[in-house]
Amino acid sequence: MSNRSNFTGKIGFVLAAAGSAVGLGNIWRFPYLAAQYGGGIFLLTYIVLAVTFGFALMTAEISLGRKTGLSAIGAFKTLDKRFSFIGYLASAVPIIILPYYCVIGGWVIKYLTVFIGGGGSAAAADGYFGSFIGGVWEPIGWFALFLGLTAVVVLFGVEKGIEKVSKFMMPVLVVLTLFIAIYTMTIDGAWDGVIYYIKPDFSKFSVKTVLAAMGQLFYSMSLAMGIMITYGSYMKKDVCIETSVRQIEIFDTGIAFFAGLMVIPGVFAFSGGTPESLGAGPGLMFVTLPKVFDHMSGGTVIGLLFFLLVLFAALTSSISLMETVVSIFTDKLKIGRRPACFVVLGISILLGIPSSLGNGIWGGIKLIGMDFLTFFDFISNSVIMPIVALATCIFIGYIIKPKAIIEEAEIGGAFKAKKLFTVVIKYVAPVCIVLILISSVLSGLGIISI
């Protein structure tokens, strides 16, 4: 497919890929997982995985895309027919993630409107978040609005406009996150939270820590779902893949790190850092940050700005998710872009509504012990994505061989870490993933406890 349009300039690729990578995963998901899985030990595990595993997998995916000029399904198929299943499996991930991503995106819009209306103090009260997500029509309404916004952008093909705005907004988000993080650290009682977050407690390490950190890595860096393959297919040959991957990685991990620093010390300052408060899960950011803003002079304006910027970061990610799903449907179902958009919209509404209601009236319905949102999140991040990553590593390590990727990566510049790349792809990553998958299945079946 030589008629693929290319990203303009070298920085164009990094910005577009970072736009997809930086989103709710960094700001909403990372802090609550870090809080839940022991703080420092989670952070350390995450960083180790990011510079080894994340680096290797992202390099592999981008190179696969650039080499073949195709997106996931086509890329695996052209290289070896027997492995086209990886492409299909990878494509299932964005279909599962998009609906619940939009539910959380809806929560962000809700909080933005609350701060616009000057209701920041009310949002800081205990129980506010719970009663909001426990409702029926309100969370569904905000979900529909976020999904609708995403769909409008994708339908009218105005991503360029959003990208322009977010190029300017992203650096502001970084600065603001940093500012809020520094402020939070100065609140009475917050310092214990900083220590909890930075200092690894090795007694809290378990297979679960690795599984959670690995799932988060895939999610946050948009890996193991074909997205980076598609992005790679648009990348020019003269761009250095290694440098780009490093830049995306630093940017993505940096934002997640500061987001954790913004939220976790706040949990200690306002909720005492008890196991229950640290284990609050998906609601953590929405419960904690309003309290931080309420404590801050000028907090209403800062809060408003914050939720606005997060909304943009979330939109660039949801747009990239929806784009991917739409292009899968146009290719596979041989339908036009418009009908494909409507099909995706329909599926997202169907799957999004249970995810929203699962926090309230459908809270009693459990799928393997989880509410709908947690279930979709688990299936994609902890089951399908590790399988896709494993299959990708085997495919590259033993079928097309690492050399094929290294050669592609070397076209646009040096590939200094090629030894590391080869070792991780051939040995470290497959062994780790197999062990983790086996132990989580065994623990799921109640045979071992991890």
Ligand code: PHE
């Ligand atoms: N990486 C995005 C985030 O951190 C989520 C995402 C996943 C976006 C997959 C696009 C595709 O929020």
